[in-house]
Amino acid sequence: MNHKKVFTTGEAAEVCNLSQQTIIRCFDNGQLLGFRVPGSKFRRIPRNELMKFMKANSIPLEALGTGKTRVLVVDDDPEIVELFVDVLKRDGRFEVATASTGYDAGVQTQSFRPDIVILDYMLPDINGNVVCRTIRENPELAEIRILIISGLINQGEIDQLMAAGANDFIKKPFNIAKVIERITQLVEA
Amino acid sequence: MLDVPKPVPTNPQNPADVAEKLKTRQVELILRQVESVPTLPEVATKLLRLTTSSEVQTEEVINLIRADQSLTARILSLASRADTGLRKEARTVGKAVVLLGFEAVRSAVLSIKVFEMFGQETPEAGGLNRREFWKHCLAVACAAELLGRRVRTGIDPEELFICGLLHDIGKLALEQCLPKSYARVVQACNSQAGNIAEYERQILGLDHTVAGRRLMQQWHLPETVEQTVWLHHQPIEALPEMIAGRQAIALVQLADTLVREQRFGYSGNFTYPANSARLASELGVTAAALAETLERLPSLIEHRSRTLGMGETTTESLYRAALADANSELDRLNRRLQRRAADAAMQVKAFMLLRQFGQNLSQTDSLHDLCRLLARTWAQVGELTASAAEPVAAYVFSSADSTIVLGTDIGAPEPAIDLVPAAVPLPPEAPPENALTGSEVLERIADMKHVPDSLGQATLSHYPLVCGQRWVGGLFWSAGAAKADLAGQTAQAVSVAMAFAAAMIESRENANILAEQLAESSQRLYAAQKALTESRTLAAVGEMAAGAAHEINNPLAVIAGRAQLMAESAAAADRQTWQIVADQAQKISDIVTEMMEFARPPEPHSQSCEVKGLIDQALAAVRQVAAMSNLAVKIRVAANTPAVWADPEQILEVLTEVLMNAHAAYTANPHAQIDAGLDELAGMVVIRITDQGVGMDSDTLDKAFTPFFSQRPAGRRRGLGLTRARRFVQLAGGKMWITSAAGQGTSVFIQLPPSKDANLEQEPAP
Structure with missing residues (x-):
């Protein structure tokens, strides 16, 4: 539900944990604003209207999705992973999942459906460029951005990663503010 | 005509060379044949090995002689003729041996057996006259024995007798092997009154001294005998002190000369390296002793020849025959002497020039100096007066730098030196055939642009210097300017020394250059090794830095990241501290990056x-x-x-x-x-x-x-x-x-x- 801009009454009912009837009633009585699909009777509720409605009626917003950017952090160094989690959580605009191997990263990509993967190049099982290629070969995952962050600075290897489908590269150690800026830029692009 | 020297054989296809090779092979063949000449009868060999010291052995000898009937008769006859006054008593071999003494018996037996082996009849018409030859040998043997009794040599006179008797045995060995060829040797020698040994070498490839020596080894005769046979033509001063029987050789030489002077028999040698009086004085034999020897010689010869069954020629008839021979020969000898005197004069010149050349050479250590010396010496050889119009030049090939060192004498105090690029690859092939003029040779070998005009414009003669098979240099002079023969023996003798000197100095210079090149290349090697070590070190640093970059940058990222987080949340006072931590972590990372980039620098985009x-x-x-x-x-x-x-x-x-x-x-x-x-x-x-x-x-x-x-x-x-x-x-x-x-x-x-x-x-x- 994270990226939905417009909801059906069924979806809105699910998000608000109410019956569809209640949603229809509220829509019809003007409590919940929306529009009808032209040439039909189907109701549609824009996200911001749904959110206003939920807030006005004190319905928890979780099910609507946060509106936050979903970030998957992949690094075999737990300290690095933890640092990213802290940094991103503190910012508040991000939802974070983590993986410490290439395999984990694959699983998480499927289930968590991140907007962006922050990928260390050197992983214990497979190298970052393999992860990149695997993601890029799946059309369902085409929208996912990949940001490589690594201690390696060999230009040749960086070029390889970019060719394998990475969107950008940032060298460790990094400036926190710049990393966050880069993440937002990549996701919005 | 030009003064063109004799060609020097260097080409392996040259017929002269082939002949030379064949001759070498022939010599081997002859020597092998000499080895197949029958060995001495047992009695002779055994006697040679025995000494008087052993009673038993003496007994054995007596038995051996008894077993040989003709030998018994001769020994008895020898004893009866011996000047003992006891001739009636010498009826048994045993008594004869006692009477004559062991050594005398030994030499008698040996002579008898050798005579029997080779016989006294000439095998080939025109060959060595055996009778006259034996007469000569016997005379030399007797003379040596007589001299040996007068001079204290420490050598048994009987042994000297054997040395004298056998000194020319090689002639018989050669004749036995090659009767027809040897007849040619004898004829050639007789017609030119030369030294038979020279004709032996010319026609057969080896002379009787070498063949004789081989035979002596084959017969296991004592070393003194062997050396006498081998070396009796060598000037005694030329023999090293350590040669066994040096004194025996000297005495046999004196005996030989003495006998030939008296015309006893025929030896085939008509030359006299020195006269008997000079030899005698060198050996410390007084004139009186020599006279006495000469006086006693005829009777001793007569006595010995009877023993050996050499017929009944009396002393007087020997003398008459000798005188007749001598007269007929005298005339020839005179003419020969004149020729020899001329030769000697030439040799003296060559010798003087060589001595001077040798002295100057000792102060010469570069090809430059050598060329100057060669040009000057050659001018002396040819009695040339160098001038700008008539230059004299010497050149030496310097293969190390492909140049020709050219020394040109135009009469200035010092011959000028030019380094002329070679027009042919060095070392050059065989020297030019004689058909070429000197100027043509010069044009062929040298880059004429660098040859001085005085030489380039003159009409030149040329003499190549050849050492071994190698053409090492040569001499140029203005054609027709030489007052002395530059194709003769003197020039040849001097040129041999010159060629040798040139080859020696050139190879020494080459060795020097080689050493310099070696030093240089070892320096280059050192530099290359240093560079290699440096680049290997860099590669290792690069590997390490790459590994370090990953390992270090992770914790640095954590430190820097945490510090930044702290800076955001900390109170204003602490914020700067946290920022410093973050910055310094970044700096460490930069160093690592720099190290890696230094070791593995990015490819330049030139x-x-x-x-x-x-x-x-x-x-x-x-x-x-x-x-x-x-x-x-x-x-x-x-x-x-x-x-x-x-x-x-x-x-x-x-x-x-x-x-x-x-x-x-x-x-x-x-x-x-x-x-x-x-x-x-x-x-x-x-x-x-x-x-x-x-x-x-x-x-x-x-x-x-x-x-x-x-x-x-x-x-x-x-x-x-x-x-x-x-x-x-x-x-x-x-x-x-x-x-x-x-x-x-x-x-x-x-x-x-x-x-x-x-x-x-x-x-x-x-």
Whole structure:
């Protein structure tokens, strides 16, 4: 539900944990604003209207999705992973999942459906460029951005990663503010 | 006609060479045949090995003689003729042996058996007259024995008798093997009254001394006998002291000369190396002893020849025959003497020249000096007067540098030396055939552009110097100018020594050059090894830095990241501290990056860059740093400086680094000078950056390019700057070096290849 801009009454009912009837009633009585699909009777509720409605009626917003950017952090160094989690959580605009191997990263990509993967190049099982290629070969995952962050600075290897489908590269150690800026830029692009 | 010397055989296909080879093979064949000449009968060999010391052996000898009937008869007859006054008593071999003495019996038996073996009849018509030959041998034997009794030699006179008897035995051996050829030897020798040994060598390839020696070895005769047979023609002074039986050889020589002077028998030798009186005085034999020997000789010969069954020729008839022979020969001898006198005069000249040449040679150690010496000596040989119109020149090939060292004497105090490029590959092939004139030879071997006119314009004769098979040099002189024969024996003798000297000095120079080249290449090897070690070290550093980059950057990222987080949440007072932590972590990472980039530098993206532009950019970059904006720089770029071929980014870093160092060399008023231009010799552009700052002592200078070395312990910048700069210059295919002295400033030289489009031939702009 994270990226939905417009909801059906069924979806809105699910998000608000109410019956569809209640949603229809509220829509019809003007409590919940929306529009009808032209040439039909189907109701549609824009996200911001749904959110206003939920807030006005004190319905928890979780099910609507946060509106936050979903970030998957992949690094075999737990300290690095933890640092990213802290940094991103503190910012508040991000939802974070983590993986410490290439395999984990694959699983998480499927289930968590991140907007962006922050990928260390050197992983214990497979190298970052393999992860990149695997993601890029799946059309369902085409929208996912990949940001490589690594201690390696060999230009040749960086070029390889970019060719394998990475969107950008940032060298460790990094400036926190710049990393966050880069993440937002990549996701919005 | 030109004075063209005899050809020197060097070509293996040359018929003369083939003949030479065949002759060598023939000699081997003859020597093998000599070995197949029957061995001495047992009685003779046994006797030779025995001494009187043993009773049993004496008994054995007596038995051996008894077993041989003819031998018994002869020994008894010998004893009865012996001047003992006891002739009636000598009826048994035993008594005869006692009477005669063991040694006398021994030599008698040996002579008898040898005579029996070879016989007294000449096998081939015109061959060696056996009867006369034996007469000669016997006479020499007797004379040697008589002399041996007069002179204290420590050698048994009977042994001297054997030496004398057998000294020419080789002639019989040769005749036995090759009767027809030997007949030719005898005829040739007789017709020219020469020394038979020379004709033996000419016709058979070896002479009787060598064949005789082989036979003596075969017969196991004592060493004294063997040496006498072998060496009796050698001048006694020429024999080393250690030769066994040197004295025996000398006495046999004297005996031989004495006997031939008296014309006893026929030896085939009509030459006299020295007369008997001289030989005798050298040996310490008094004139009286010699006279006495001569007096007693005929009777002894007669006595001995009877023993040996050599017929009943009396002493008187021997003398008559000898006198007749002598008269017929005298005339021939006289003519021969005249010829020899002429030869001797020539030899004296050659000898004098050679001696002088040898003396001068000892002070000569270069081909230059040698050529001067050769030219001067040759002028003396040919009695040439060198002048500009009639030059004399010597040349030697110097294969090490493919030149011809040419010494030309035109009458100046010192012959002039020219180094003339060779027109043929050196070492040259066989010397030119005689059909070529000297001028033609010169044109063939030398680049005429470099030959002095005096030589180039003269009509020349040529004499090649050949050592072994190698053509080492030669001599040129104005054709027809020689007053003495330059094709004769004197010239030949001197040329042999010259050729040898030339070959020797040339190979010594070659060895010198080789040694120099070796030293040079070992130096190059050392440099290459140093470079290799350096690049290996760099590769290892690169590997390590790459590993370190990953390992170090992770914790650095954590430190820097955490510090940044703390800085955000900390109170204002602590915020700066946290920021410093973050920045320093970043700095560590930068060092690691720099190290890795230094060891594995990025490939330069070379392109054509204007030197002036690069300098201006670097200067601007340096002046942008606030602390260095006061750096005063004078720039002089020569008008003909071509663009360089390099990565502009990297060269910019290099220049910036050097300029920053120049600035750091001053405490106040920093200034530097930059000169750029083309080093035409190296074909490279050189940029020199000079400051007059503190400079470096030699220790510091040595380490200037060492990574992380800095002479300023405090407040220094990271120590990879110069090392990295040189690396970039090297990547561009250039060189970077520093000269400096403490207190006098520093000059940094950056040498870079000119751009590929630059035209180096271009004249500088006016």
